[in-house]
Amino acid sequence: MKPPELLKLFNFARKELIFSGEYQIRDFPELEKIASNKTDKVKVALSFSFENDRTPCLNGVITLGIALSCQRCLEDIILDLIVEFNVGFVKNENQGAGLDSRFELYVTDDEELSTIALISDEVLLAIPMVPLHDFDCATYKDTEQVVEQKKRNPFAILKNIHIADGGEE
Numbered sequence: 001m002k003p004p005e006l007l008k009l010f011n012f013a014r015k016e017l018i019f020s021g022e023y024q025i026r027d028f029p030e031l032e033k034i035a036s037n038k039t040d041k042v043k044v045a046l047s048f049s050f051e052n053d054r055t056p057c058l059n060g061v062i063t064l065g066i067a068l069s070c071q072r073c074l075e076d077i078i079l080d081l082i083v084e085f086n087v088g089f090v091k092n093e094n095q096g097a098g099l100d101s102r103f104e105l106y107v108t109d110d111e112e113l114s115t116i117a118l119i120s121d122e123v124l125l126a127i128p129m130v131p132l133h134d135f136d137c138a139t140y141k142d143t144e145q146v147v148e149q150k151k152r153n154p155f156a157i158l159k160n161i162h163i164a165d166g167g168e169e
């Protein structure tokens with residue numbers, strides 16, 4: 001069963017529900033912004049449990065290959081990721097006392113969480129803030145020139161056309 005849009009923490013935890021589904025990277029707006037392989041698959045497995053008779057917990061595994069642009073040469077870097085997380089949803093830090101240490105505490109007052117937002121957050125935590133090739137990629141090309149092209153103002157061409165028109169009057 002594919003996860004619903006909203007995860008009902010207590011309800012799902014008490015029933016120990018298990019979900020699995022396949023998405024595309026473009027289904028996650030935060031990932032779509034940074035990935036160039038927007039239609040590639042994201043596999044998600046979620047399993048809920050209720051710990052210590054009071055804390056809804058979630059074990060999740062997200063499997064994806066994401067193509068990010070290297071901040072040195074701007075070519076793609078493909079990261080093959082298996083992101084596993086264990087989260088205990090608590091209203092405050094105290095409520096987490098006694099919870100098995102494998103669970104990270106997620107402090108929230110909400111009974112429902114967006115599936116897409118939760119999965120996006122976990123993936124974003126697993127990828128580097130500044131992706132770089134693990135080899136010295138900059139020596140293979142003229143990096144400055146590539147950066148310059150990316151920065152070029154898209155309106156510069158329009159401006160030139162305008163000036164040409166003015167000259168004919």
Ligand SMILES: [Zn+2]
Pocket residue numbers: 070071072073074075132133137138
């Ligand atoms: Zn690079």
